[in-house]
Amino acid sequence: MSNEARPTSLTVRGVTKRFAVGNDEVEALAPVDLAIPQGEFVCLIGASGCGKSTLLRIIAGFEEPTTGEASIGGKAITGPGRDRGMVFQDYVLFPWMTVRENISFGPRQRQLPKGEIEGIADEFIKMVGLERFADRYPSQLSGGMKQRVAIARVLANDASILLMDEPFGALDALTREQLQNELMQIWSRTGVTAIFVTHSVEEAVLLADRVLVMTAGPGRIESDFRIKLARPRDVSSPEFNELRRDIARRLTSHLAPARA
Amino acid sequence: MEDHATTLAEAAEPRAPETAAAQRRHRQRLKTVRAVALGAGFPILLVLIWDRTVALSGTRLIPSPYQVAVMMYDFAFGGVYDDAFSGTILTHIWKSMQRVYGGFFLAAVTAIPLGMMIGRIRILRQLLDPTISLLRPIPVTAWLPLSMIFFGLGPNAAIFLVFLGAFYPILLNTMFGVRSIDPRLFEAAAMLGCSDAGMFRQIVLPASLPAVFSGLRIANGFAWILIVVGEMTGVPTGLGSVVMDGRTLSRTDLVITGMIVIGTCGFVTDRIIVAISNRLLSWSPQHHE
Numbered sequence: 001m002s003n004e005a006r007p008t009s010l011t012v013r014g015v016t017k018r019f020a021v022g023n024d025e026v027e028a029l030a031p032v033d034l035a036i037p038q039g040e041f042v043c044l045i046g047a048s049g050c051g052k053s054t055l056l057r058i059i060a061g062f063e064e065p066t067t068g069e070a071s072i073g074g075k076a077i078t079g080p081g082r083d084r085g086m087v088f089q090d091y092v093l094f095p096w097m098t099v100r101e102n103i104s105f106g107p108r109q110r111q112l113p114k115g116e117i118e119g120i121a122d123e124f125i126k127m128v129g130l131e132r133f134a135d136r137y138p139s140q141l142s143g144g145m146k147q148r149v150a151i152a153r154v155l156a157n158d159a160s161i162l163l164m165d166e167p168f169g170a171l172d173a174l175t176r177e178q179l180q181n182e183l184m185q186i187w188s189r190t191g192v193t194a195i196f197v198t199h200s201v202e203e204a205v206l207l208a209d210r211v212l213v214m215t216a217g218p219g220r221i222e223s224d225f226r227i228k229l230a231r232p233r234d235v236s237s238p239e240f241n242e243l244r245r246d247i248a249r250r251l252t253s254h255l256a257p258a259r260a
Numbered sequence: 261m262e263d264h265a266t267t268l269a270e271a272a273e274p275r276a277p278e279t280a281a282a283q284r285r286h287r288q289r290l291k292t293v294r295a296v297a298l299g300a301g302f303p304i305l306l307v308l309i310w311d312r313t314v315a316l317s318g319t320r321l322i323p324s325p326y327q328v329a330v331m332m333y334d335f336a337f338g339g340v341y342d343d344a345f346s347g348t349i350l351t352h353i354w355k356s357m358q359r360v361y362g363g364f365f366l367a368a369v370t371a372i373p374l375g376m377m378i379g380r381i382r383i384l385r386q387l388l389d390p391t392i393s394l395l396r397p398i399p400v401t402a403w404l405p406l407s408m409i410f411f412g413l414g415p416n417a418a419i420f421l422v423f424l425g426a427f428y429p430i431l432l433n434t435m436f437g438v439r440s441i442d443p444r445l446f447e448a449a450a451m452l453g454c455s456d457a458g459m460f461r462q463i464v465l466p467a468s469l470p471a472v473f474s475g476l477r478i479a480n481g482f483a484w485i486l487i488v489v490g491e492m493t494g495v496p497t498g499l500g501s502v503v504m505d506g507r508t509l510s511r512t513d514l515v516i517t518g519m520i521v522i523g524t525c526g527f528v529t530d531r532i533i534v535a536i537s538n539r540l541l542s543w544s545p546q547h548h549e
């Protein structure tokens with residue numbers, strides 16, 4: 001699984017983003033350049049307001065960059081598409097649909113034959129271990145289950161890029177750990193590209209092939225760490241903690257003057 | 261994937277399930293009995309106060325509950341007074357139902373799609389919102405002369421008035437419901453390949469359904485309120501015309517009987533709408549009654 005052999009799936013070139021805030025304009029992203037090969041697991045980490053969610057939303061096609069371009073396999077991103085799927089922090093499941101209906105939403109849009117849709121739904125319900133809850137509504141699920149549905153919903157739609165915006169931020173520690181493990185299994189099994197926004201250095205080092213540290217004012221990628229530790233990773237190992245310290249230092253070195 | 265952290269309490273093995281379930285059922289039944297007793301107790305109290313007040317004041321202008329009950333019996337089954345109203349209750353209810361639900365469904369089939377489009381399409385909102393805000397405060401009764409010119413004397417004028425009264429609550433609630441849909445639901449649908457045309461049926465409609473149903477409930481109430489006004493337009497049958505006839509004939513017992521029947525019809529139909537809504541909105545615990 002060497003990165004060099006894989007084709008670049010996602011390219012971000014000179015992307016900036018300005019927002020109007022009242023009469024003012026805020027520069028959310030300074031020019032950002034980024035290339036992510038297919039199948040890589042990338043964590044975006046940074047303080048609140050560093051533009052990491054904005055970058056994610058631009059890749060998702062929910063927002064247009066002010067200048068620059070994001071593209072996939074050479075094709076510019078002009079809007080949301082089923083090659084990219086977002087997993088939101090607060091799930092954003094369709095509350096009037098059961099688990100099964102949520103997961104089969106994407107295949108249903110493609111108007112596949114009924115049997116095929118059911119087959120896909122079964123496969124991904126099984127992948128996230130929710131067989132017993134397939135006919136429940138989201139309001140009847142725990143947070144961890146809802147996030148599993150959100151992940152399955154994206155993967156069932158054959159997305160090649162999984163965008164995750166602090167997906168485990170609202171979960172308790174135990175559930176979070178479990179979902180991290182499951183996400184690792186799913187990722188290595190499906191070969192999707194994952195772009196994962198988080199606040200937690202430990203989470204980033206645990207999951208990622210590559211950790212991008214972003215800094216605010218305006219948002220840009222400050223450093224790019226490759227995590228070469230073998231998986232599954234041991235959070236108590238010295239190597240792990242050394243990386244964690246390095247990244248944390250990078251984060252706070254730019255945070256401190258801004259807060260002063 | 262065994263997980264202890266996210267398993268719902270319900271999924272955990274219940275101890276002595278039958279006794280627990282039986283107890284829960286028993287408690288539930290007690291609660292229902294209590295709610296019914298409280299809900300029915302208050303009207304009974306009102307009737308008692310009515311009865312005592314009439315008896316103590318010795319008024320002849322207002323009939324006693326007993327006299328109204330006799331009138332109600334005659335209205336339903338006949339055999340007491342044997343006049344033009346005896347045993348005619350079903351005819352009147354049926355006629356009024358036709359007008360109420362003629363107007364109500366006309367309002368629903370126009371206001372729900374219109375409300376969804378206005379809520380979703382900005383240019384339509386800019387085009388129509390001021391006009392709606394201008395027309396809405398006009399009392400439905402003020403439309404009475406015009407509706408009689410438009411539709412003549414007869415049931416169509418009544419249907420039109422009910423339509424007007426039911427239209428705005430459905431429209432406004434639908435607009436509000438659509439406007440308050442979490443925009444990220446549209447993002448989620450778009451990223452999963454949902455087309456713009458598909459959004460209406462797959463996202464806008466189900467997501468705004470709770471608000472649409474509150475609109476329908478309010479509109480159902482208005483529709484029954486307006487039936488008396490609507491049937492003032494010179495129709496020979498219907499509960500509203502019964503009340504108006506009672507007034508003309510100075511038969512207050514008939515007036516009150518008509519009022520009670522209208523109230524009951526409104527109550528029963530509201531429960532039907534709630535039952536349908538509970539069924540369709542079972543996914544939404546906060547909209548379940």
